Amino acid sequence: MGAREWAGRWPVLRQLAGQDPRRDAARSARTDALVPRTATADSVARSVCPYCAVGCGQLVYVKDGKVTQIEGDPDSPISRGRLCPKGSASKQLVTRPGRVTEVLYRRPHGTGWERLDLERAMDMIADRVVETRRRTWEQTCEGEQVRRTLGIASLGGATLDNEENYLMKKLYTAMGAVQIENQARI
Template sequence: MEVTRRGFLKLSGASLFALASGLGFDPQIAQAQGFSLRIEGTTKIPSICHFCSGGCGLLLHIKDGKLVYLDGDPDNPVNSGALCPKGASLGHVANSKDRVTKPRYRAPGSSEWQDISWDEAINKIASKIKEVREATWMDTEEIGGKTYAVNRAEGIAVLGSAEVDNEESYLIKKLSELIGTPYNEHQARI
């Protein structure tokens, strides 16, 4: 089919007229039928990214107890709404089907993990801390011919993380003092 210039203009004009007349298409209805945002009906909660201890602000959008969307907080002075790849991936971390949500235990020499209760996990940790503390406890230490009271557990060390906030760091320090270990360090210094 060969279309002349005049035929093209006639065809274009007829097409525009057909579209303008609507052909059963009402633009007002189309505007009213708009789509809803995925954050519609969510609760916006400000938070802080926990990856590197930089303190970047997040806005978490929660719906029915589940994280639906997260974005950088534009009012945060650290990141002004921008997120690094690790911070931006937190939504996938929170909603991953592979995320471990209960304690797991692997017996010595075993290659299989088994799910255990929180009470069982806490009891295992407490008994192991007690066992190591008693085996490595030092009441005194001799330095330069003099004996000094030291009262410390040499076999336990505590390593903090940027994943914990100030309040949790305070509690970790108190736990370290309670069990008697002088080795309390943080990942930011390593």
């Protein structure tokens, strides 16, 4: 094998010798065969990042019914295609294998979790809300009608979107709760 043939097999030597002015010598066939996950998506859905109150636009790429990639939406007037590190990692909210997808309950003073069906869990929550509201209801305070309860509070999370937080505020206000807060304001 001659010196030129030998030098032609090594990308670094081709670049140093000036035979590859565009510096494509370091590209491999595997690199050239790679395609972005977004190119093979069946559909793209527009969404809003669930983490904070900014409301950055997201493009959610779906293939075979599964989320394959989430990127910033360049058409969003708020974020113009940019996402913070949390927003960029929001794919893990729906695709992480360790994500809990069933109701887990730990009894008072219990040491382990048990699975409950959703209907039973909702009934337990409703019973506790009604009982707490009945026990802690204040009709009057210092001669004024207040019609409230201090026994129920709400702390909304930053992974809830604006609509969910709005509905929670309406629900807890209708129940008479006073302490209604959101993680984004704390």
